[in-house]
Amino acid sequence: MRVLITGSGGQVGRELVRAAPPDAELRALSRGELDIGDEAAVWAVVKEFMPAVIINAAAYTAVDRAETERDLAWKVNATAPRLLAQSAAAQGGCRLIHISSDYVFSGESSRPYRTDDGPGPINEYGRSKLGGERAVQQALGAMAVIVRSSWVYSAHERNFLHTMLRLMREGRPVRVVADQIGAPTSAASLASALWAFASRPGVSGLHHWTDAGVASWYDFAVSIADQAVVAGLIPDRVEVTPIATEEYPTAARRPAFSLLDTRPTVAAVGTRPAHWARELKATLQSIRPIQAT
Numbered sequence: 001m002r003v004l005i006t007g008s009g010g011q012v013g014r015e016l017v018r019a020a021p022p023d024a025e026l027r028a029l030s031r032g033e034l035d036i037g038d039e040a041a042v043w044a045v046v047k048e049f050m051p052a053v054i055i056n057a058a059a060y061t062a063v064d065r066a067e068t069e070r071d072l073a074w075k076v077n078a079t080a081p082r083l084l085a086q087s088a089a090a091q092g093g094c095r096l097i098h099i100s101s102d103y104v105f106s107g108e109s110s111r112p113y114r115t116d117d118g119p120g121p122i123n124e125y126g127r128s129k130l131g132g133e134r135a136v137q138q139a140l141g142a143m144a145v146i147v148r149s150s151w152v153y154s155a156h157e158r159n160f161l162h163t164m165l166r167l168m169r170e171g172r173p174v175r176v177v178a179d180q181i182g183a184p185t186s187a188a189s190l191a192s193a194l195w196a197f198a199s200r201p202g203v204s205g206l207h208h209w210t211d212a213g214v215a216s217w218y219d220f221a222v223s224i225a226d227q228a229v230v231a232g233l234i235p236d237r238v239e240v241t242p243i244a245t246e247e248y249p250t251a252a253r254r255p256a257f258s259l260l261d262t263r264p265t266v267a268a269v270g271t272r273p274a275h276w277a278r279e280l281k282a283t284l285q286s287i288r289p290i291q292a293t
């Protein structure tokens with residue numbers, strides 16, 4: 001199976017490469033190797049490599065900056081995925097697995113969001129991700145798979161886990177929002193799920209995939225503090241203080257409730273997510289203590 005991975009330098013992209021099954025003939029391209037907004041480059045790669053599956057792990061993910069960089073967010077998150085879908089359609093028989101986000105929802109639900117719940121993004125990043133979903137489905141129909149996930153982190157740069165570890169290593173008290181609820185999801189487990197989608201040609205449409213369980217950002221931070229000591233990444237357990245969203249103003253509003261109902265996806269792809277705390281432990285254990293200093 002020939003698989004083209006875009007955005008291979010990001011958190012999910014790296015894990016996709018790491019978890020690639022032995023029978024996958026991979027072309028994994030980072031932003032420097034393929035700008036998914038570059039129409040000519042995208043068409044050239046797809047025409048030459050002739051993938052059976054494209055997994056799009058490239059995205060504009062700077063949630064707060066998207067409020068002021070609207071055009072760029074839409075270009076990367078909506079226009080470029082349409083281009084990928086069109087190039088897959090022109091290829092004939094090529095599937096596109098596109099990653100989307102819990103931020104397409106408003107966060108006003110009191111039960112996990114289902115795929116047939118109406119979206120209602122409350123920030124520009126979420127609107128651009130919803131634009132991407134629609135563009136991909138429009139251009140590729142049943143050959144498109146859209147996988148929404150939430151609160152993705154990995155052992156690599158620029159995510160909540162890394163920010164927490166940095167603050168905790170500095171030994172400062174850490175204040176974290178306790179009134180936003182979701183499911184932390186390791187990039188490694190999301191990548192495994194994406195490979196399960198890739199290996200099931202009969203699966204298409206909209207799906208939800210996150211690690212199991214429920215947490216606030218505060219719960220997640222407390223668990224990081226506890227487990228990071230055990231993993232030897234910080235010397236002592238750090239105090240984590242719960243705060244309200246209003247006490248941590250950001251440019252973009254965040255949904256207060258981000259849980260996604262993964263049950264139909266579990267049935268469709270035959271792989272069940274582990275609890276987020278277990279995935280967190282595995283991720284922390286993959287960071288060498290020396291990296292943390």
Ligand SMILES: NC(=O)c1ccc[n+]([C@@H]2O[C@H](COP(=O)([O-])OP(=O)(O)OC[C@H]3O[C@@H](n4cnc5c(N)ncnc54)[C@H](OP(=O)(O)O)[C@@H]3O)[C@@H](O)[C@H]2O)c1
Pocket residue numbers: 006007008009010011012013030031034035036037056057058059060061076080099100101102129148149150151152153
């Ligand atoms: N992170 C989360 O909490 C979260 C939650 C739900 C869903 N998602 C979705 O999961 C997917 C993967 O996100 P991630 O967490 O792995 O984000 P990430 O670490 O920011 O990775 C995204 C990658 O895309 C690259 N990229 C940006 N613009 C590009 C372009 N024009 N052409 C090619 N590559 C480009 C980025 O390169 P640079 O670093 O050089 O900009 C980066 O390597 C995205 O669709 C995201 O929306 C993420």
